Amino acid sequence: MAEEAKGCKELFSEVIETGLCALCGACTGTCPYLVYYKGRIALLDNCALLKGQCYEYCPRTYIDMDVISQQVFGVPYSEEELGTAKEMLMVRSTDASMREKVQYGGAVTTLLSLALAEGFIDGAVLTRTSHDKTPSPFLAQSADEVLQCTGSSYMACPVLGRYNQIPKDNGNELGLVAMPCQVLAVAKMKKDPPENRASIGNVKLVIGLFCTWALSPDRFYQFLKENLDLSKVKKFDIPPPPANRFDVYTASGRTSFPLEQIRKFTMTTCTYCLDMTSEFADISVGSVEGIEGWNTVIIRTDIGADLVEMAKKKGKLQIDKLPSANLTHLKEASLLKKKRALNEIVKKSGDKNNLLYVGLSPRLADKLLA
Amino acid sequence: MTKKQLVKDPLNLIITGVGGQGNVMISLIIGNAFVREGYFVTLGETYGASQRGGPVMSHMRISKETQYSPFIPDGCADIILGMEPVETLRMLGRYGNPNVITIINPRPIYSIDVIGGQAEYPDLHKLVESVKELSAKTWIINATEEAQKMGSHMFANAILIGALVGSGVLPLDKKSVEPVLREIFPKEITANLAAFNKGIKLVRS
């Protein structure tokens, strides 16, 4: 499939104009033509190259899941609901003051800070939410800087555009905190390393986040601006069902919007996304339903296992067994997302055999579509 | 010293180049020199919008008898002074004939069509060979190069006027042209006269 020469023209006709674009940023920051601006990818000029890295690394152009899985894990694509995984845990930071600032249990912040402190990585590319609650890509190079990036805005952010801007001869080793779509793009880059930017081989650690859907950074942000004084907001949260709310925490307390009202701002592409738990990361992190202040952590690679082990030995993380009810529920939710997404894809393509960008074995596809 | 006669009447001279090169300057000087010798001169130029990087051509009709139109008919050029190679060839294509005499400054100026990739600039060596094939006699004068040696590419104009006068194809000599040079280049006159003399030397070497 990668034989055909495809570039930014096809990126627009197949992905951006069809509603599949996830704003992951993999196509921005490398060339002067594609830029992220106010919730969309803009094309400033027509690139005349027939074959483009923008198309190649896009997580919504064809991915052979087996090939990618071989690249990352050395095994074919797992049929397990949560993807290839070594261990599922429940963790939280042992630092009480840190726990006050983070979204759930502080797992990401702790692991990143540790990796930086130990010189395991020189910097981390992640999302920072500024005072006015706009999310933007950020390269953190110290524990303090990582601490500035706690909290989720629930809006998509083109983080990979920041990685793309790191110069070719920069030898620093990097960590990355990313959404499932972004993790997928990185996996594609690992398979066919890009030129003209920092070596993908230097991305030593990928922490993937759980994601059901992301909100449009343009439309949802407009909504927030119209309904809140954003400078007073401390945190956003979507509590687990049956809460059905979008919570906004300010100094004076909590405001809520019915989740139905917020769902309007979901990005179109999320309907067609199969990956709830960032299946190609080293470590995947999410919340624990019903247990506030803790993270679910899925360890997928040796790198991930080593880092969590280090955190445990240095007393940075409190680690518990993930309750089986939670694990069961997580698996159900993950499988449901895969099934829903694949069915929506078939509805969009109009052909059971055309799975758009998803390259699954026919057996697995049939199983999911049943 | 007897003044030379026109080898034919009218004598048709084309000066061609790219907007901004100084085409108009050269034709003014030559034209005025002729009027002072008592000739009818008609000078047709294309300028205005075409100054912005487009081709520029001057048609000069020199006659003892009458005023001719500002257009040289196709195929009727007697002398072509080409300040830019592609433009020189463009003129030969339309106005050349087996008897035409050409002076060329082989310094390319790239159009945005070439820079942008829509068109190709031909191989310079082949281009100059084509010019030679299409002309009864060709002089290659590296005016821009010599002008840069003198301190500025702007001196190329005076060098080419010198080459034209020194070649003997026009019934003009240094004496008839120098006073006009002085009027039109009041600043930098020494440098321009030096360039003019350089041009005469170059064409005769």
Next chain:
Amino acid sequence: MANIDIDAPGTSQLLIGNEAIARGALEAGIGFAAAYPGTPSSEILGSLAQVAKEMGIYAEWSVNEKVAMEAAAGASFAGIRALASMKQNGINVVSDFLANLVMSGIGKGGLVLVSCDDPSAISSSNEQDTRPIAKWLDIPLVEPGDFQETKDMTRWLFDLAEELGTLCMLRSVTRIAHARGNVRLGELPKKQLKAYFDQIHDLKSVMPTTFMPIPSPLRHFFLHMKMDKAREKFEGSAFNRYVGPNKADLLIITCGSCWLYSQDAVKALKLEDRVGILKLGTLWPLPEKFIGEHLDKSEKLLFVEEIDPFLERSVMEMVANLPPSSPRPIFYGKRSGHVNAYGELNPDLVIKAISTILGLAYQPRDIEYRKKAEAVAKSNVPERSMTFCAGCPHRATFWAIKNALKLDGRGGVVTGDIGCYSMALGPAGFFQVRTMHCMGAGAGVANGLGKLGQFGFDQPVLAVVGDSTFYHATIPALINGIYNQSDFILVILDNSATAMTGFQPHPGTGMTAMGEPTKVVSMEALCCSLGAHVEVCDPFDLKGTIATLLEMIAEGGGAKVAIMRRRCELVRAKKEKPPYRVHVDPEKCIGEACGCDRLCTRVFLCPGLIWDKKANRSKIDEVTCTGCGLCVDVCPQGAIIKEAV
């Protein structure tokens, strides 16, 4: 420009047609000249302004042709000989005033209108033959056939205008206006001029001293009487003459520049004893008797003129009126298709017409040579499109506009106007401009687009206009946009010059045509006082300009103004040295790879930055580069380096 004030009657000078007109006006003793720059007419006022002080006359660049014409008429009303000159589009602008002026008549000072047409629109938006206005509005019209005549006719026309008491018109074209030829000078007047607007002493004779077109029917009748008098004078004019045999196989009837082309053609074909040329200089009213005397010279008539069949149809009308026994010649010309009814003519086109009619072959050069020359030229001569000069601020402005509109993403529309920036219709300005008509039309069209919101229109609208064009025709459209709350941004390209026509000053530059310092009509103060939100940007600050444009687009709320201010590069270069020395670092340039794809040369298209095919790198062409340093901000690799000089 030549010195048209040389006091050397009888000597021959090499003048362009426009200088010949200026000289003719001086010899006629004019006191007042007004114009708006317009190729190919600009040098008329330009050369008069250069010598104005010394000659004791007044010359001005008016804000537009209408004011120029009216101002010149004012001078005529006060007894001063006056001239207004313009290109063909100016005639359109002055037509309303002319329609009333021919009725009111002129004052004691002869008033001459010069119209310079641009066949083939070499430097114009449209091509247009302005001679028909003479027939339409009843204006005596002459057209010179060579450079001497250009001066002599102008000189004479002031006398004629005063004798008739009406405006007279001289029409020229690019190939006379901008071509140079021998002109024998006449005497310059030494008179001191005195201006005075006559008082009304006698209520019974108000008409000579009040200039009004009413009562119109009566005035119209008087005008016809003036035209009859003009015709009488034209019948005996030396500007009309015949050259050729008594009996000809073909009679060419021609005027203007085509007189020279026809002569060239007849000579090239060696048909001096077979083809006669009837040259007309006084075109309207038609000297019918004179023409009638030569009609029997041949059975075949070939009309050679630019651009419309004006003479052709006038003579056709005349012939239709002749008694039935008169000779009925065959008409060849634009109607028959022997001569193009569009575009400019040249000797080759006339040669073709004559050869076709007389069934002759014409071979100016050896066939083998011709084939070779044409083949070589075809394959080796690439196109040379017009572009902005290296260092031009318009390139930066349109780069910023392009990026802003792409970031906005709603398909913004840019309406355009007349000037160097018209080139933004093409690759030079990244194809940003989408409409172009006449002076001021950009803002006019934008007004319409900006009110279409109720029909679902959400595309941002920008109207680009030059600084000179702004003063010329755009202010009423801006007022309309503020008053009617039309959503568009008027982007004024303030490069401190009327650049395309030759860097003439305008009300924003603080300098008059005669080189005197004067009040600056500040465009931002003016726009602010109209109630518009006004921003001033430096287009070379690409980031800032893009941000400002995006903010203004998001604002809404009726017409607003963004001034892009940076001097025209050609103006700047005359006064200052280049600010930077620029070069490309071949190590950093990645050229054709993903991450650039030759953005600098393929898209940005500055003629000073070229692509070295052999080295596969960009390169600065030091002959063309003006050292502005803008490309440094465009290269995404930081491969272009500028060093302050």
